[in-house]
Amino acid sequence: MAGYVYLIRVGDLYRIGKADNLDKKIRKLKPDELLTSIMTKEPETLEARLLRKYKSQRIPETGYLKLTKRQISECKKQFDLKGNLPHTLDAEVSITLFASFLLFGTNFLILNYFNVGFLRNISYSFGFASIPMIILFLTGSFGGYFSDDLSLFSLLTNRIKGLFIAIAMITMAFLMFRLN
Known part of the structure; x- marks a missing residue:
């Protein structure tokens, strides 16, 4: 509200x-x-x-x-929205998505350097990119909220979003790995 x-x-x-x-x-x-x-x-x-x-x-x-x-x-x-604290719980999900994107990109570049193979590279990258979402699901926080400060139900939607995004990423990783 x-x-x-x-x-x-x-x-x-x-x-x-x-x-x-x-x-x-x-x-x-x-x-x-x-x-x-x-x-x-x-x-x-x-x-x-x-x-x-x-x-x-x-x-x-x-x-x-x-x-x-x-x-x-x-x-x-x-x-003034110039600070570094997100103002909403939705911002927490955005921070976590950004972390997932960075993990995906970093992992993709590293594995590409080692010539792992394109589909396997994508598969592993999606797997690693799901880690921030899993953390969001388990703790209710990734960007800095403290669960002690907020009620469980205010974090529940973020946890569910994190779970579904993590499941989607892990499913993508599995499918890419199977295609290889």
């Missing part, structure tokens, strides 16, 4: 949170300043990543963080 993720300042402390209605949440919290916010289709995902990233700055038993100016600037970049 779509919602907002925000970064507010209260005195010299900061808070990262999520809200369905940002205006209502800001009126309730009464911060000194709303530094930035972003509307996203998966606010709990981005919030969990940001809180995980800055967990060592968290003041125990509160939702507040003690951030340096550099960390504040870095955190704001995440909201």
Whole structure:
């Protein structure tokens, strides 16, 4: 469900949170300043990543963080889509697909160098390329989500996608190997 993720300042402390209605949440919290916010289709995902990233700055038993100016600037970049944290679980699948593509290409070039044979080369490359998808299926994460931060069911769709893509890759590898 779509919602907002925000970064507010209260005195010299900061808070990262999520809200369905940002205006209502800001009126309730009464911060000194709303530094930035972003509307996203998966606010709990981005919030969990940001809180995980800055967990060592968290003041125990509160939702507040003690951030340096550099960390504040870095955190704001995440909201501007210039940061390195994916904002959605779909981005996690994209990262994993990219890793599979890199593994396929690297493996293909290495095996091509050793003259393994075209069909066998493709077969082995598809097999190796399925590894990131298998990791996504088993752990629910490949690009950096921590399963502790997100509910099992929010990761379930990613795990199923990873399983089906891995099955497709392994099937392709098997068929190419049998054709050889």
